Amino acid sequence: MNNSLDFDLNRVSELTIKELKNKCSNLELKQELISVIKVLKKDSRKGVQKIAAKLERKIAKKEAIVTKWEKMQQLEKEYSQKGYQVIIGIDEAGRGPLAGPVVAAAVLLDPQNKIYGLDDSKKLNLTKRENLFKQIKAKAKVGIGQATSSEIDKYNIREATFTAMKRAVKDLLPKLQKQPDLLLIDGNAVIPGLTVEQESIIDGDAKVNNIAAASIIAKVSRDKLIYKYAEEFPEYNLESNKGYGTAEHIAALKKYGSTPIHRKSFARVPD
Template sequence: MTDKAREKEELRLEEMRKEERAVLDLSPIAGVDEAGRGPLAGPVVAACAVIPLDYPFYYLNDSKKMSEKRREALFEVLQKEAIAFGIGIVSPERIDEINILQATYEAMREALKDMEKRFSLSPKILLNDAVTIPGIPITQKAIVHGDAKSLSIAAASVLAKVTRDHIMLEYDEQYPKYGFKQHKGYGTKVHREAILTHGPCPIHRRSFLKNLYS
């Protein structure tokens, strides 16, 4: 990275720290986000992350705006450099049982429990990507497009996305007919055609497939 590029990147990161700096008196601050609300198959995964604001997490951004290679690299960095993080995973069966929104909230609550269990840390405020999580006795702030505006939410975005991608790669080996390695369970043309040809497999969300057969 050139000096000019580094300066530009540091300015961008500082802009993404503004939400955290506004609530520093409520530290520890955790960012919360999810991956996998839209796919036809696989779990929904949530993550929470408490990160050191002075660490230079170069290129950290909304996971959807990053290449797979960069996400994977930052996933490794975040696991090493985060003060604390947690992961919550809710199965396709549970999604069908309670609906995707409630399953997303459940995954977020599980991520917080996981962080508390692993790191003995409870945040005083949650910065969430556009949602307020029911049943959490912690101050929350919902930020629309938060994964592009808050460094903590961006960190959670990457942790959730890469964790879910890894799960879907494992499922690709179990169910090779569906192409999970390529589309990670999202409703691409190839995926939809595979379902119509082979029928759903055990990780498909039955409640998401109704329109496929109409």
């Protein structure tokens, strides 16, 4: 009935439930899947009905992901219609920890090369985050910047965050064919000292695709740095707490004191 399937839909009744389950488990989300579901639903076996229901859920999940992409692309689409051509999303990771740098990312997505599943990095599990990180690096233009713990102590976390964002933009610029004409920043403040037009968006990492992509790049990039620090300073269990002020981390600070990567200007970090 359909040459792209490895079984004949006219002979579904001749297959065991186990055989059907195996054959349907890796079916791609194409139009043919609708035909498969229709045939399976006509089979009176409960096991076959369960397979059909599972395939329907697979379609619904994919449709939800596509709908979310379109919704999170709406703001950029509106700006594009106004003439903006190079729209960059910017976010950071690591404002709150007691140790390690604050890392920022600037991302230019290709709307024609969609990356489904983008979201606030904090809402994604490790596997999804790292998978999306790889996709973003492969399909988008990415810039990364950081400000060290000593810079945070010197300037304060707010100014250090802006410094990291500026460095991310600077890192991105050579990779672009045109200069950016709009920066979309996660949060409630724009980056001081830049001439390019900016808009700050509260919870932008959950509302705008390119900001969500930046949040993932920043988070995973920072985590990779922290894993290296964890090897150098094993007493603080940084691999687990990522430098945040957990009870275990605070206890280690009281016992061992601070390290060069700790933020001395933060109240809970001893000099």
